Amino acid sequence: MQAGSGGIAYGLKYQQARCIANVPADSQRTSFLVGTLSLREENEVHLIQLSPSSSELTCEGFYSHPQEIWDLSACPFDFHIFSTVYASGGDYGAALWRIPEHSEHFNVPQLDQLAHFNAHTHKIKCVLWWPSGKHDQLVSIDEETIYLWSLDSSTMSAKVLSQEPADMLHYLSGGAWDPHDINVLSTACESSVQCWDLRSMKKINSIGHSQVRDLDYNPNKQHIVVTAGDDSRIRIWDLRMSNMPRKELTGHSHWTWRVRYNPMYDELILSAGTDSTVNLWQTSPIKSGDSTPGSWVDSPTSLVDPLIRSYNDFEDSVYGLAWSSQEPWIFASLSYDGRVVVDSVPQNIRKDMKKKPKM
Numbered sequence: 001m002q003a004g005s006g007g008i009a010y011g012l013k014y015q016q017a018r019c020i021a022n023v024p025a026d027s028q029r030t031s032f033l034v035g036t037l038s039l040r041e042e043n044e045v046h047l048i049q050l051s052p053s054s055s056e057l058t059c060e061g062f063y064s065h066p067q068e069i070w071d072l073s074a075c076p077f078d079f080h081i082f083s084t085v086y087a088s089g090g091d092y093g094a095a096l097w098r099i100p101e102h103s104e105h106f107n108v109p110q111l112d113q114l115a116h117f118n119a120h121t122h123k124i125k126c127v128l129w130w131p132s133g134k135h136d137q138l139v140s141i142d143e144e145t146i147y148l149w150s151l152d153s154s155t156m157s158a159k160v161l162s163q164e165p166a167d168m169l170h171y172l173s174g175g176a177w178d179p180h181d182i183n184v185l186s187t188a189c190e191s192s193v194q195c196w197d198l199r200s201m202k203k204i205n206s207i208g209h210s211q212v213r214d215l216d217y218n219p220n221k222q223h224i225v226v227t228a229g230d231d232s233r234i235r236i237w238d239l240r241m242s243n244m245p246r247k248e249l250t251g252h253s254h255w256t257w258r259v260r261y262n263p264m265y266d267e268l269i270l271s272a273g274t275d276s277t278v279n280l281w282q283t284s285p286i287k288s289g290d291s292t293p294g295s296w297v298d299s300p301t302s303l304v305d306p307l308i309r310s311y312n313d314f315e316d317s318v319y320g321l322a323w324s325s326q327e328p329w330i331f332a333s334l335s336y337d338g339r340v341v342v343d344s345v346p347q348n349i350r351k352d353m354k355k356k357p358k359m
Helices: 347-355
Strands: 008-011 017-022 031-036 043-050 057-065 068-074 081-088 091-098 112-116 124-129 137-142 145-152 157-165 172-177 184-189 192-197 202-208 212-217 224-229 233-238 247-250 256-261 268-273 278-282 307-311 318-323 330-335 339-344
Touching (some): 008 057, 017 330, 124 172, 137 172, 233 256
Parallel strands (some): 017 318, 212 256
Antiparallel strands (some): 017 031, 031 043, 091 112, 212 224, 224 233
């Protein structure tokens, strides 16, 4: 694991990859799970950790996975459990897995499959855990339908509670679970963002905007989401003002596939895409008093270029992004050729943000 041009690199030998996830239940170290996407080689899930000195990435284990991994998400309350969306030939599936306790006794240990999300009839896009704590439900999204699952915490088995066709002209591409309201989910498709009430499984709001690839909720302020799309722009929205974005960020030269809010400092946003670049943005802070749509007015300081830095450590498209939940200044990026780079927010930005009072 060598230092790259701006960070610490880890390579998945001879394997392609699209998904990386922070492991929030690891309270001791910054850990990430990475899933491979290989047509010819055996696929694996790698558990990598950052050293206490933040100078080295080490592989704490890699585990055989039977199919190509298209989505991966770590359980927020159990270090050993995660979900994957996978492909086998032309078929897609999703499952819940456990990392074996005594994996050091095997060369390439097998994961324990806990549950299979077998109700889908279309291509599955993602599995979502509620990000704000332990919860006994999961959401899975395929191209046309949203499923709400009940999770038995003792056996980690899953069964369908409800499902709802999205009835969209275009296929769903993913979603995000509102960290402030356990009953609200947002989904992305080619033409819009849709908000859903999981109690009734009915649509409650929408943002009509084309070519949305990904979205994420502001972790500190309710109703705020950020989107990424094929027009290369990052947009911040107030879901109560769906007619226009709060802010547009321009700095990518091709499609943007991933966008993520920092889990602690919501002024910081990461984005990445097919221009092989990771962009770090600092936007105007949203004050606690900005609770009504009419209060959304940028301050003069928002005219400063919000693009802090572009990280150009990659030679291929970047499809994966993950902030560390243990160290808020650290993040990981993953390119299609299997290169993971862990980097950090510049020191001057850290010092400046630490001095600012909480809004």
